Amino acid sequence: MLLSELPPSLSDWSRSLSHAPWWQLHSAALHPVSAPLSAGWLVLFGRSLQVAHLAKLADTLTGLGVVATLYPTTEVAEVPLLLLGTDTFSDELVAQLKREQWDIDICHLPALPTLNEPGLLVMDMDSTAIQIECIDEIARLAGVGEQVAAVTAAAMQGKLEFAASLRNRVALLAGAPVTILDEVAANMPWMPGLPLMVKTLKQAGWKVAIASGGFTRFAGQLQQALGLDAVFANELVVDGDTLTGQVHGRIVDAAVKAEVLQQLAQQYGIAASQTVAVGDGANDLNMMAVAGLGIAIHAKPLVQAQAAATLNHHDLEGVLCLIGASACRDRRWDMARS
Incomplete structure (x- = not known):
C-alpha cells in the first residue's frame, strides 16, 4: 500500500491496514508481513502526527539501512502514536533523528518499559x-x-x-x-x-x-x-x-x-x-x-x-506516550473491520 493512500487521520488507518497484522515500511509504501521486528523501537507521537512524518522517517531508515515494521496505531493521553519495531538498535539512527528537525517527538530505543508490570x-x-x-x-x-x-x-x-x-x-x-x-x-x-x-x-x-x-x-x-x-x-x-x-x-x-x-x-x-x-x-x-x-x-x-529519549514538543504526557507505547505490541489491526 502506498503511504499516499492512507487516510489523513491515524484513527482510520486500521480500516486500510486490517488485512495484515504488521506492515514493513519502505520509502513510499507499506508492505504486509506476517511477523514484526523487535530488536529496537521507534516511537513517534504528536497531535500533528500524519503520513508525512512516516514518509520522512522511511527516507531516514533507507539511508541508514535500517528495516522497520509498523505496529497498530494508538493514542496515549489523547496523543496519536506510532510504534515501529526495527531489525537492529542503531546509534547512528539515534544521532540522525536528533539532528533532524521534527515538529513531533520521535525516539529510537533499544527497549520499552510496560505498564503491564510494576515499574x-x-x-x-x-x-x-x-x-x-x-x-x-x-x-x-x-x-x-x-x-x-x-x-x-x-x-x-x-x-x-x-x-x-x-x-x-x-x-x-x-x-x-x-x-x-x-x-x-x-x-x-x-x-x-x-x-x-x-x-x-x-x-x-x-x-x-x-x-x-x-x-x-x-x-x-x-x-x-x-x-x-x-x-x-x-x-x-x-x-x-x-x-x-x-x-x-x-x-x-x-x-x-x-x-x-x-x-x-x-x-x-x-x-x-x-x-x-x-x-x-x-x-x-x-x-x-x-x-x-x-x-x-x-x-x-x-x-x-x-x-536515550527526548521530549521537545510534549510535557509530561509525553512520558506516558513512551511508557504506554508498548501496548501496541500486544495489539493487531482490527481484523473485523473492512
Missing part, C-alpha cells in the same frame, strides 16, 4: 515536575535573583559542579525571611501532564518519586498533593524566621540521584528494565544512565545529546 519512575523537580527553578524564585524575592539565576543556568548546563554551586547560591539567601518559601510554594506551577502521569502510573502499580537538587519544602508539597511514594531533596537551614544560607546534610546531586533510583528499585523489587528517569539538567544524566529508560524533557543541549 518505578524517578523525576527531577525543578523544570521537570514543575515549570520553575525554585531557588531562582526564592532569590528573586530575596533581591539576588540575577546573581543566582546565572549560576543555576551554568550548573544545569554542566558547566559547574552542582553541589558547590548550590551551596554558593544558597549562601546568597542568608537573612532572607522564611515566608519567601511559602510565597514560592503558593505559586508553584506544575508541569502540564503531571497529575495525569502520576495518576496513570499509580493505577498501573508503579512507584513514583522525586529526586531533586531543589528543596524539601517544595518536594514535600508535591508529595502530599500527588501521593508520591518518596521524595529526596535538600533541606534549607532556618534560624527562627530567616534562612541561614546553609543546606543541611549531603547535597542531592547527580550521584545521589542515581543512588536514589537504584535504591528505590531494590526496595520495591522493580526490575532495572522497568525503571524510568526524567529530568532536564546535567545533574540528571547519572540517574538517566542507570535507568532502563532516561527521558530528557525540555532539556539543555548537553542533556538532549546524551539522553
Whole structure:
C-alpha cells in the first residue's frame, strides 16, 4: 500500500491496514508481513502526527539501512502514536533523528518499559515536575535573583559542579525571611501532564518519586498533593524566621540521584528494565544512565545529546506516550473491520 493512500487521520488507518497484522515500511509504501521486528523501537507521537512524518522517517531508515515494521496505531493521553519495531538498535539512527528537525517527538530505543508490570519512575523537580527553578524564585524575592539565576543556568548546563554551586547560591539567601518559601510554594506551577502521569502510573502499580537538587519544602508539597511514594531533596537551614544560607546534610546531586533510583528499585523489587528517569539538567544524566529508560524533557543541549529519549514538543504526557507505547505490541489491526 502506498503511504499516499492512507487516510489523513491515524484513527482510520486500521480500516486500510486490517488485512495484515504488521506492515514493513519502505520509502513510499507499506508492505504486509506476517511477523514484526523487535530488536529496537521507534516511537513517534504528536497531535500533528500524519503520513508525512512516516514518509520522512522511511527516507531516514533507507539511508541508514535500517528495516522497520509498523505496529497498530494508538493514542496515549489523547496523543496519536506510532510504534515501529526495527531489525537492529542503531546509534547512528539515534544521532540522525536528533539532528533532524521534527515538529513531533520521535525516539529510537533499544527497549520499552510496560505498564503491564510494576515499574518505578524517578523525576527531577525543578523544570521537570514543575515549570520553575525554585531557588531562582526564592532569590528573586530575596533581591539576588540575577546573581543566582546565572549560576543555576551554568550548573544545569554542566558547566559547574552542582553541589558547590548550590551551596554558593544558597549562601546568597542568608537573612532572607522564611515566608519567601511559602510565597514560592503558593505559586508553584506544575508541569502540564503531571497529575495525569502520576495518576496513570499509580493505577498501573508503579512507584513514583522525586529526586531533586531543589528543596524539601517544595518536594514535600508535591508529595502530599500527588501521593508520591518518596521524595529526596535538600533541606534549607532556618534560624527562627530567616534562612541561614546553609543546606543541611549531603547535597542531592547527580550521584545521589542515581543512588536514589537504584535504591528505590531494590526496595520495591522493580526490575532495572522497568525503571524510568526524567529530568532536564546535567545533574540528571547519572540517574538517566542507570535507568532502563532516561527521558530528557525540555532539556539543555548537553542533556538532549546524551539522553536515550527526548521530549521537545510534549510535557509530561509525553512520558506516558513512551511508557504506554508498548501496548501496541500486544495489539493487531482490527481484523473485523473492512
